[in-house]
Amino acid sequence: MGSRSWEFPLSLTPTNTDSQPRLIPWLLLGVVLVAGLFYGALHSVAYVWDFEAVWQYRQKFFTGWWVTIRLAAASLVLSTLFGLLTALARRSSRAPLRAAALGYVELVRGTPLLVQILLLYYGVANAVGMDNRYVAGVVILSLFAGAYIGEIIRAGIESVPGSQIESARALGFSDVQVYRFVILPQAGRQVLPALTGQFVSLIKDSSLLCIIGVEEFTLSARQINSNTYSTLESYLPLAFGYLLLTLPLSLFTARLEERLRYAA
Amino acid sequence: MRLDLNHLDLSFGETPVLNGLSADPIDCGTLALIGPSGGGKSTLLRVIAGLLIPDAGEIRLDGDPLPKNEDALREYRKRVGTVFQSYNLFLHLDALTNLVLPMTVVHGVPPIEAESRAMELLERFRLTDHAYKRPRELSGGQQQRVAILRALAIRPRLVLLDEPTSALDPEMAAQVLDMVAELADEGIPVILVTHQLAFAKSAADTICFLHQGRIQAQSSADEFFTHPPTEASQRFVETVLKY
Ligand SMILES: Nc1ncnc2c1ncn2[C@@H]1O[C@H](COP(=O)(O)OP(=O)(O)O)[C@@H](O)[C@H]1O
Ligand SMILES: [Mg+2]
Numbered sequence: 385m386g387s388r389s390w391e392f393p394l395s396l397t398p399t400n401t402d403s404q405p406r407l408i409p410w411l412l413l414g415v416v417l418v419a420g421l422f423y424g425a426l427h428s429v430a431y432v433w434d435f436e437a438v439w440q441y442r443q444k445f446f447t448g449w450w451v452t453i454r455l456a457a458a459s460l461v462l463s464t465l466f467g468l469l470t471a472l473a474r475r476s477s478r479a480p481l482r483a484a485a486l487g488y489v490e491l492v493r494g495t496p497l498l499v500q501i502l503l504l505y506y507g508v509a510n511a512v513g514m515d516n517r518y519v520a521g522v523v524i525l526s527l528f529a530g531a532y533i534g535e536i537i538r539a540g541i542e543s544v545p546g547s548q549i550e551s552a553r554a555l556g557f558s559d560v561q562v563y564r565f566v567i568l569p570q571a572g573r574q575v576l577p578a579l580t581g582q583f584v585s586l587i588k589d590s591s592l593l594c595i596i597g598v599e600e601f602t603l604s605a606r607q608i609n610s611n612t613y614s615t616l617e618s619y620l621p622l623a624f625g626y627l628l629l630t631l632p633l634s635l636f637t638a639r640l641e642e643r644l645r646y647a648a
Numbered sequence: 649m650r651l652d653l654n655h656l657d658l659s660f661g662e663t664p665v666l667n668g669l670s671a672d673p674i675d676c677g678t679l680a681l682i683g684p685s686g687g688g689k690s691t692l693l694r695v696i697a698g699l700l701i702p703d704a705g706e707i708r709l710d711g712d713p714l715p716k717n718e719d720a721l722r723e724y725r726k727r728v729g730t731v732f733q734s735y736n737l738f739l740h741l742d743a744l745t746n747l748v749l750p751m752t753v754v755h756g757v758p759p760i761e762a763e764s765r766a767m768e769l770l771e772r773f774r775l776t777d778h779a780y781k782r783p784r785e786l787s788g789g790q791q792q793r794v795a796i797l798r799a800l801a802i803r804p805r806l807v808l809l810d811e812p813t814s815a816l817d818p819e820m821a822a823q824v825l826d827m828v829a830e831l832a833d834e835g836i837p838v839i840l841v842t843h844q845l846a847f848a849k850s851a852a853d854t855i856c857f858l859h860q861g862r863i864q865a866q867s868s869a870d871e872f873f874t875h876p877p878t879e880a881s882q883r884f885v886e887t888v889l890k891y
Contacts, residue, residue: 547735554697555750555802556726565753570740 407638411631426616437612438621448604449625455518455600456587456629459525463586464579466530471537485534492531497592500528505596521593529586536578540571573644580637584630591626601625649710649806649837650675651696653863656705658691665691666702667861678832680852680869681841684884687858689841693810696839698725709806726754729799729807734815736795737783743770743794744779747801755802762801769797773827789820793827800831807831809840825851845888849873857881 473485492500501524509520544567552562594603602622609618651674658666665688681689694700696707698714698721707714715721737746747766751757757765770776773793783791792812799807809828813821825844829851832838842848848855848869855872857865857880865872865881876882 545735545739547732548738550699551730551732551736551738554699554725554728554730554732555798556722556754557750558722561753565749566738570738573740 438617441608448601452601462526463529467533470534540575652708676853678838680848683858688861697730729804
């Protein structure tokens with residue numbers, strides 16, 4: 385122990401950055417610390433835990449959680465599609481298409497999701513007769529995430545060296561084949577970590593759909609909260625439920641990044 | 649191969665790169681394009697590869713004019729094998745798949761047949777051990793040899809090589825050039841851009857000297873190096889051979 389000298393934690397000299405096996409213990413430590421902090425804080429205000437009332441509503445928790453999973457899964461597929469189309473439009477040879485895609489991206493990135501949900505739901509969705517709030521929610525969320533995903537995919541596409549595209553064209557690949565067999569596989573590897581990060585955000589952002597009455601996880605927790613006059617007893621399971629979805633994705637991202645770093 | 653280049657013009661924006669480029673009718677197995685940097689060699693090769701369309705002028709390969717619309721040009725490109733300076737191979741695929749993909753996707757060769765053809769080629773050029781390596785796991789010379797095999801695998805009517813050895817050390821370059829010489833011996837028509845004049849002399853039948861977007865000198869390889877046809881080409885040869 386004593387023989388090892390202290391090292392500056394951000395040193396640039398190559399050290400073993402093989403963080404994978406250590407990530408989980410650190411995470412657990414973080415959870416324990418946060419829980420301890422909570423416990424201490426609440427103890428000092430003499431908070432009395434009462435999970436009994438909330439436990440009665442466990443089915444409602446689960447239903448909400450399940451709705452969130454389905455919303456997120458549907459939005460994940462749809463937003464990827466939107467993102468792909470946006471990225472292609474941004475690279476199109478037609479100027480109006482490029483301009484439209486750019487406008488969409490900037491509009492979405494320049495306004496809060498909450499405002500988009502309110503405007504699109506009470507404005508557009510009602511006007512076009514889309515009265516299923518779940519469908520509307522998925523579409524709105526996908527439009528939001530699609531803009532970010534589009535930029536991620538575009539950056540990935542642009543990271544593919546021009547020589548790769550020229551080689552494929554020289555061999556007689558059509559434009560579609562160049563995308564399918566060269567650009568997208570190469571860009572895909574590049575963007576997968578950023579993309580899963582975006583999916584983590586998507587899961588969390590779906591909680592905002594509660595303001596248009598989509599009975600997802602967060603709204604369920606709020607209803608249980610008001611029914612039981614509890615506070616933390618309904619919100620702690622909420623945080624836990626989201627972590628259950630996002631942590632595996634984050635771990636997956638970390639592993640991907642690790643693999644990409646060492647990939648030949 | 650018969651190649652006719654008639655009054656080719658091509659500019660990038662305002663910069664003219666090919667300036668009414670013409671050549672005497674070329675009829676040979678291996679043609680070497682030499683000349684100073686920026687003279688337009690790569691551009692001419694890309695035009696012959698069907699990757700760039702000249703603003704004016706005509707190219708004929710074996711008597712047929714090169715098409716001028718993208719669809720027909722793509723058909724034409726399928727039968728021409730092109731190898732650039734470096735980074736030819738698809739980075740996400742191993743050597744074998746680099747050979748197989750164009751055969752299956754572009755030429756509709758059944759996968760099993762494509763794979764056996766690819767393996768045969770790799771074996772012939774002693775690259776079997778590297779079949780399952782990605783480009784980044786191969787040396788520069790191995791990459792270029794695999795790239796040449798990929799160009800051969802589609803059974804091209806013509807192979808175009810743009811300074812295939814300029815990014816390589818001398819030993820690797822020699823291995824690549826051995827392979828190019830072998831193509832020439834087999835009667836596969838080759839057009840080669842190179843700075844290696846000794847190689848051009850031994851492997852090429854005809855030399856074209858490109859300068860300022862034109863072919864300024866053209867002759868048989870033997871003659872070119874004993875009596876460079878123009879003053880500019882003589883100066884170029886002297887400069888390159890000085891050290
Ligand atoms: N894609 C391009 N855009 C603009 N200029 C180019 C492009 N490709 C080549 N050029 C210009 O054309 C001229 C000839 O280039 P090139 O054909 O590569 O010459 P060489 O291969 O003989 O060195 C150079 O001045 C170069 O800067
Ligand atoms: Mg060049």
